[in-house]
Amino acid sequence: MAMKEPVLLKRVGKMTDSTSVEEYIKYGGFAALQKAVTMDREDILGELDTALLRGRGGAAYPLGRKWRHLYGSTDTPKYIVCNADEGEPGTFKDKLLLEKDPLSIIEGMLIAGYVFGSNDGYIYIRGEYRHIQAVFHQAVSNALAAGFLGNKIMGNDGFDFHIHIVSGGGAYVCGENSALLNSVEGKTGRPRVKPPHLADVGLFLKPTLVNNVESFACVPAVINMGGEAFLQLGTKDGGGTKLICLSGHIKNRGIYEIPLGTPLDEILYSEEYGGGTSTGRPIKFCHFGGQSGPIGTSGQIKGCLYDYGDFWSHKLAVGSGAIVVMDDSVNVVDYITSVMEFFVHESCGKCTPCRLGTTRLLELLQNLQHHKGRPGDLERLEKMLEHITYLSACGLGQSVSVSVNSALTGYRDEFEACIS
Amino acid sequence: MEILIDLQFASEEGYIDKETAAMVAEELHMTETRVYEIVSYYAMLKEKPQAKYVLKICNSSPCHFSRSEEVCLSLEKKLGVPMGKTTDDGLFAYHYIPCVGACDIGPVIKIKDTVFGNLNDEIISVLIDDLRRGKIAV
Numbered sequence: 001m002a003m004k005e006p007v008l009l010k011r012v013g014k015m016t017d018s019t020s021v022e023e024y025i026k027y028g029g030f031a032a033l034q035k036a037v038t039m040d041r042e043d044i045l046g047e048l049d050t051a052l053l054r055g056r057g058g059a060a061y062p063l064g065r066k067w068r069h070l071y072g073s074t075d076t077p078k079y080i081v082c083n084a085d086e087g088e089p090g091t092f093k094d095k096l097l098l099e100k101d102p103l104s105i106i107e108g109m110l111i112a113g114y115v116f117g118s119n120d121g122y123i124y125i126r127g128e129y130r131h132i133q134a135v136f137h138q139a140v141s142n143a144l145a146a147g148f149l150g151n152k153i154m155g156n157d158g159f160d161f162h163i164h165i166v167s168g169g170g171a172y173v174c175g176e177n178s179a180l181l182n183s184v185e186g187k188t189g190r191p192r193v194k195p196p197h198l199a200d201v202g203l204f205l206k207p208t209l210v211n212n213v214e215s216f217a218c219v220p221a222v223i224n225m226g227g228e229a230f231l232q233l234g235t236k237d238g239g240g241t242k243l244i245c246l247s248g249h250i251k252n253r254g255i256y257e258i259p260l261g262t263p264l265d266e267i268l269y270s271e272e273y274g275g276g277t278s279t280g281r282p283i284k285f286c287h288f289g290g291q292s293g294p295i296g297t298s299g300q301i302k303g304c305l306y307d308y309g310d311f312w313s314h315k316l317a318v319g320s321g322a323i324v325v326m327d328d329s330v331n332v333v334d335y336i337t338s339v340m341e342f343f344v345h346e347s348c349g350k351c352t353p354c355r356l357g358t359t360r361l362l363e364l365l366q367n368l369q370h371h372k373g374r375p376g377d378l379e380r381l382e383k384m385l386e387h388i389t390y391l392s393a394c395g396l397g398q399s400v401s402v403s404v405n406s407a408l409t410g411y412r413d414e415f416e417a418c419i420s
Numbered sequence: 421m422e423i424l425i426d427l428q429f430a431s432e433e434g435y436i437d438k439e440t441a442a443m444v445a446e447e448l449h450m451t452e453t454r455v456y457e458i459v460s461y462y463a464m465l466k467e468k469p470q471a472k473y474v475l476k477i478c479n480s481s482p483c484h485f486s487r488s489e490e491v492c493l494s495l496e497k498k499l500g501v502p503m504g505k506t507t508d509d510g511l512f513a514y515h516y517i518p519c520v521g522a523c524d525i526g527p528v529i530k531i532k533d534t535v536f537g538n539l540n541d542e543i544i545s546v547l548i549d550d551l552r553r554g555k556i557a558v
Contacts, residue, residue, distance in 0.1 A: 086521055087518070087519060087521070088519070089480030089481055089482055089483075089518065089519035089523065090480075090481070090482045090519070090523050091519075091521065091523075092521040092522060092523055092524060095521050126521070127425060127462070127464045128464075128520050128521065128530070129521070130429075130533045131533050166422065167421070167422050167425055168462075169421050169424075169425060169458075169461075169462025169463070169464045169465060170462050170463035170464035170465075171461065171462055171463060172518065183421070186421060186458075188457055188458060188461040188462075189461070189462075245523065245524070246524075247482040247486075247523035247524055247526065248481075248482050248485060248486065248523075249485065249486075253523070253524040253525070253526075254524045255524070287481070291480070291481070322523075324481060324482050324523075326485060330485055335481060335485070338479075338480075338481045338484045338485070339481055341479075342480055342481070342518055342519075345518055346518060
């Protein structure tokens with residue numbers, strides 16, 4: 001199933017200056033915003049519901065439902081926040097959108113601004129993407145000059161919206177929405193204890209919408225083509241197209257836009273996408289959706305569709321869209337140890353189970369790596385994973401166990417071989 | 421935090437020194453402790469002087485299994501210092517960092533805002549020579 005017409009990347013490569021409002025409009029930009037301001041707000045929410053656009057940051061929560069929650073919140077002002085703190089290893093798709101089509105993100109945020117009667121939007125761009133922050137600044141000032149940001153947008157009285165750009169400082173956990181808000185407020189970016197939901201108590205303690213870059217970029221597409229058509233692009237478990245990032249031992253590393261529901265084999269092996277391994281060896285496993293996503297063995301992924309529903313039924317997850325491919329030269333214990341090193345480095349330290357637990361897990365895994373495991377180690381490993389999952393406050397700690405457990409399920413023999 | 425990042429990028433030695441921290445605290449009417457809380461929390465902010473070129477090697481799993489270790493070996497051979505140590509001339513230091521979002525061109529080195537990808541021994545050697553001679557600016 002080849003892409004007929006890209007949806008998210010349709011302007012990428014065509015525009016000579018990605019920040020130019022003129023060019024953006026030439027290739028269909030701001031049509032959705034023009035349409036949205038003539039629509040009833042309820043109808044916009046209805047289209048988003050029908051589209052079944054799932055959050056593209058990783059959690060896959062239906063965007064329509066999230067927007068409705070905020071819509072129902074009576075407190076004002078409401079804030080619109082774009083999470084551009086892309087820090088998930090194996091993920092580099094937001095970077096592409098931020099750099100090559102920043103105005104589509106701005107348009108998505110503007111539509112949100114219109115729906116919620118919000119005047120202020122924030123975009124939190126990871127600190128490592130400094131050159132992209134500059135591109136985005138340019139896009140914002142161009143939009144401002146052209147009357148698509150600021151006061152009385154497109155001449156509509158009462159439609160005022162400003163976008164503020166905030167830089168991250170190199171902390172993975174700030175990709176967690178509540179930590180991100182703390183960081184925007186100038187605090188150390190540690191997650192908040194929830195509830196309350198951010199749609200009730202968010203930025204500056206006001207109702208706040210936080211969506212991923214790709215999610216915002218999808219919103220104009222939904223408005224333009226209508227919810228039903230967007231859904232048809234994907235499957236009944238999630239509409240639209242998805243940006244995927246292929247990395248690791250795959251021949252054609254890079255970003256691709258695929259319709260949800262594309263066979264995984266096609267993504268991995270067809271020349272149009274992955275093109276098989278770069279090493280000529282067979283694929284051993286794929287790590288999906290980022291470090292906190294599951295690992296799928298070659299047997300498990302055979303015949304799978306790249307789709308939310310089909311992935312869930314195979315105990316996999318789409319997550320951020322990352323697909324890290326590893327060939328059969330890689331020992332899974334080595335791989336998981338590398339993943340755990342990342343979590344140790346990035347745990348913010350707020351919750352003891354995560355702060356100490358990840359360190360203890362790493363020590364145990366390193367022991368296994370050196371074949372110094374002792375009987376009972378795997379049981380201890382599983383117990384610790386359970387503790388961290390249940391006792392951590394945020395998604396980082398709670399999902400440390402996902403990759404390790406999936407590796408244990410798929411390759412228990414390799415772990416057992418490390419025990420003397 | 422953004423003020424601190426900008427100040428650090430503008431500084432000679434790539435860190436927030438005591439005077440700068442004190443000035444920021446005074447300007448923003450906060451305590452120095454609060455400023456240092458931010459500096460020590462965020463990985464990008466540094467409390468100590470840095471080498472002129474800090475070569476940051478991504479070591480998250482996609483890069484780790486794309487031979488990022490060999491990058492370190494090449495650098496050690498070329499620069500003659502182990503990871504985390506600065507060369508005697510104060511020009512170079514290198515260490516691992518987590519994902520920089522350039523997984524499609526791993527293994528990578530990041531210097532300030534610039535990412536150098538698809539590295540091998542030879543490319544690294546040329547890169548270091550070019551930096552030394554000021555042939556590339558980062």
